[in-house]
Amino acid sequence: MIKRICAPAGIALCLVLSIMGGNATAKGYENEKTVSDIQEIVENMTIDEKVGQMLMPDFRNWQKQGETKATGFIEMNSEVASIIKKYHLGGVILFAENVVDTEQTVRLTDGLQMASPDLPLFITIDQEGGIVTRLQTGTNLPGNMALGAARKESYAYQSGEIIGKELSALGINVNFGPSVDVNNNPGNPVIGVRSFSSDPELVSKLGIQMIKGLQNQNMIATTKHFPGHGDTAVDSHYGLPLVSHDKERLRSIELLPFQRAIDAGVDMMMTAHVQFPAFDDTTYISKKDGQEIMVPATLSQKVITGLLREEMGFDGVVVTDALNMKAIADNFGQEEAVVLALKSGVDIALMPAQVNSLQMEKNITSVFNAVKAAVASGEIPLNQVNHSVTRILELKVKRGILNPEDTPIDKKIETALQVVGNEDHLKKERKMAEDAITLLKNEHKTLPFKPKKNDKVLILAPFDDQVESMSRSISELAEKKKIKKVQITGMSFSGKSFTDQVARLIDESDFVITGSYIVKNDPAVNDGVIDDSIQDSSKWATAFPRAVMNHAKKKDKEFVLMSLRNPYDVANFEEAKAVLAVYGFKGYSNGRYRQPNIPAGISTIFGESRPKGTLPVDIPSVTKPSESLYNYGYGLDIKSGRPIKK
Known part of the structure; x- marks a missing residue:
């Protein structure tokens, strides 16, 4: 005192x-x-x-x-x-x-x-x-x-x-x-x-x-x-x-x-x-x-x-x-x-x-x-x-x-x-995070995922706490009977190269969720084509999720790319059929979710919440930097597939 x-x-x-x-x-x-x-x-x-x-x-x-x-x-x-x-x-x-x-x-x-x-x-x-x-x-x-x-x-x-x-x-x-x-x-x-x-x-x-x-x-x-x-x-x-x-x-x-x-x-x-x-x-x-x-x-x-x-x-x-x-x-x-x-x-x-x-x-x-x-x-x-x-x-x-x-x-x-950290504050926090989720692509109505009982969901994210956040969020949806109970496999890929083991995990899965965490876009670009460099671990932030995306596409797997930090990084994944931005990369550690953004993204992916966010920035193309890939104010409604108007 x-x-x-x-x-x-x-x-x-x-x-x-x-x-x-x-x-x-x-x-x-x-x-x-x-x-x-x-x-x-x-x-x-x-x-x-x-x-x-x-x-x-x-x-x-x-x-x-x-x-x-x-x-x-x-x-x-x-x-x-x-x-x-x-x-x-x-x-x-x-x-x-x-x-x-x-x-x-x-x-x-x-x-x-x-x-x-x-x-x-x-x-x-x-x-x-x-x-x-x-x-x-x-x-x-x-x-x-x-x-x-x-x-x-x-x-x-x-x-x-x-x-x-x-x-x-x-x-x-x-x-x-x-x-x-x-x-x-x-x-x-x-x-x-x-x-x-x-x-x-x-x-x-x-x-x-x-x-x-x-x-x-x-x-x-x-x-x-x-x-x-x-x-x-x-x-x-x-x-x-x-x-x-x-x-x-x-x-x-x-x-x-x-x-x-x-x-x-x-x-x-x-x-x-x-x-x-x-x-x-x-x-x-x-x-x-x-x-x-x-x-x-x-x-x-x-x-x-x-x-x-x-x-x-x-x-x-x-x-x-x-x-x-x-x-x-x-x-x-x-x-x-x-x-x-x-x-x-x-x-x-x-x-x-x-x-x-x-x-x-x-x-x-x-x-x-x-x-x-x-x-x-x-x-x-x-x-x-x-x-x-x-x-x-x-x-x-x-x-x-x-x-x-x-x-x-x-x-x-x-x-x-x-x-401090009371339930009323956490409830408001969750609502804000869910309303911010911005759906940028959803070809062929890839989202929401609708898994059957015991379907296999593969989670690949840069860091362990992000994998844990996604896994727990999915498990909590199943416990609340919002989705069927699924089998979850998760792996972090920071600093790693795409390997045959990762390819097998994709082959064995029904749904693939991959997080991207690129602070500053800097892919290897050759004649306007992004070089995946999948065996170059120094390019892991861009190369690994691109390799996952391409292999999942090849095997006809349901795939979604979740931008975890700066939304600009989605420009590295133009070929993805489903892309969303969550604007926050902190996961689950020390017994708590350290940000509500990843759980909000998972809630959108499985149809529990409806994304209402629109981009607060322009996202320039990586392969054509003078052009905008997604414009300020862009965001899709998950049900109609049409742009949200605000």
């Missing part, structure tokens, strides 16, 4: 909180007295306290003194508490390693807050829904592109509402989502199904509804990755992407959802480690190789202050994407990256230094001192620091973080156990 303690440096704050009483709610700080009180707090803070509010490290793993290696930080300890107190940290970010079950997470967040009694922490997490989820006991949801396929704004709101309820119950107060990147590059290796669509209008509508769902649960919502990571071919975790479009194009496509989110009152904005020369072509000599590079948006004053603050009118909190990502870390170095980011106008430097033991505390010390030195020299103006800290504290007041309810820990745990 958090107990408010008035240390000397915190007396002004505690006085303000007592004045505000119960008024620090979601509607909170509009009255002038509260704003002036925050200004008074900032004026009385030391430079150390101000700098600390602007730093947000992770404690993803921790190695205690006397232990041999770092393991997931799941239980609060005095070592982490000492770092939070010493550097006056304003927040921390949690990862899957930190949130292994509901009760443990509540105890951890409670312990983190007790380490910062005067200025409670932003406790943040990336719970986007879909393929980017951290909670290991929460509701995963089908993800943004699935919501784009379903085309229902109410589903986007529900997703935000569910995420907001679950995170709040766990003691987490900031969600780093939604992503409002416009995914108009089919080769994008990092966004893909994390985006709602390639249409900025649809992205805007769904993004705003998810923001409202989150914020109506008093959860801080964060749009990312400003000014747009959708049209990139490089993953900024590993390199420095470039978006070379002109200002007019960027304003009409990439920037539109961010502007709409700002107009709708989004709380926070996360930057992108992407170069945007149309807005800033300032160069920098890379520390990695001495080459001249352009400064990415995260470190650009022209982008953060000029574009986001002054032109677009955002006065909320700006946080960087993780500064330990290679796009930043390799080229700029730890200390300089943090200084440049804060100098550009961001308010919070996320993951500014790796600290997973007391021995590594020197990393945060070095960054902390570098920022203080930059403030002392005027490189980062003190007035700018004061503005950032004011924005941070105002947001903490607005969302009730500075005046938390005094709830006993046992009551918090009881509430969280009732909220």
